[in-house]
Amino acid sequence: MKNHLENARLFLYNYVYTSYKVILILREFSILRGNGEGMDSIRLKARAKINLGLDVTGIREDGYHEVKMVMQTVGLYDRIIIEKTKEPGIVITSNLSYIPLNENNLMYKAADMLMREFDIDEGVHMDLRKFIPVAAGMAGGSSDAAAVFYGMNRMFGLGLDIEQLKERAVKVGADVPYCLIRGTMLATGIGEKLDRLPPMPQCAIVVAKPPVNVSTRMVYEKLDMSSDIRHPDIDAVIRGLENGNLVQIAESMGNVLEDVTIPMHPVIDTIKRDMKRFGAINAMMSGSGPTVFGIFDDKQQAQICLNHMREQGSARQAYITDVYNVR
């Protein structure tokens, strides 16, 4: 009798445990991959990026700059839910009050482009839970737009392949094609020509955004190509990736746009120095700034650095994250 009871207890335990695991896996799958065609809603994670290297090699006639960048997706993400609505039109809601919820939102631009092209007569409600720092050099808006391209393509069964999505994405922003592909990439052209690189080794990354705002357009415009700008050695970063050597990668990092943004906001340099003082192998500004990221091979040290960032006031908006690589 006692054995029967014990067996029944074990059976019940295994049944509940297995069901719980299956639900967890399904939930993660629907969040990561979206629910897909025919569904009325889709949940997505839009991840931030950092630039391990950023060089500007020329200017095009339309004013856009030719770049050579090493891009890396990180764990930090915004959450987006897209729902079909019977009412036509695009409605965006968000947890943040200071980002545009109208046609100036990059999610709106992406959805509007697809709805016009494919004569979609239903509407969409897009809810954005924003965790990526805004106007920070981490491609938050671009990644949100990329998630909308990906999500609407699946929800409405538009049948666009990745190349067709990228062609549309670049019209919303130079970084949006990258945000569709993600991972470790060499980006050239205006940022839309993408070649996959060996994945960055896993590590702890502290990102800290000082309370200053930077306009990407203004930073590019202020870059004086005629002067002796210090070009970073992007190939050295790539060699570090090929060797899977975190120290070599971190020590080779360089961003030509620092020479524009740091003189305007010296606090960026203070944060870089603080991060190195607190154990970062190296620290650098991401994109056009002002966010600084530090690379750590020791998570505990990264945590200590994070606490310092948050307490000492020059960058209270600070997070610890990691490398996100596409499987």
Ligand SMILES: C[C@@](CO)(OP(=O)(O)O)[C@H](O)COP(=O)(O)OP(=O)(O)OC[C@H]1O[C@@H](n2ccc(N)nc2=O)[C@H](O)[C@@H]1O
């Ligand atoms: C600097 C970088 C580095 O990854 O990132 P962020 O700092 O924005 O994150 C990117 O090049 C930013 O890409 P993104 O933010 O998508 O640029 P867009 O919206 O297309 O352009 C914003 C403005 O930046 C300038 N711009 C952008 C990209 C480029 N290759 N050359 C440029 O001159 C243009 O003047 C444009 O008006």
Ligand SMILES: Nc1ncnc2c1ncn2[C@@H]1O[C@H](COP(=O)(O)OP(=O)(O)O)[C@@H](O)[C@H]1O
């Ligand atoms: N989905 C969005 N999330 C955040 N900002 C957005 C979004 N759509 C448009 N914006 C506007 O774009 C500007 C740049 O935002 P963001 O993409 O976060 O910058 P960056 O490319 O420097 O990381 C913001 O000032 C904001 O007004």
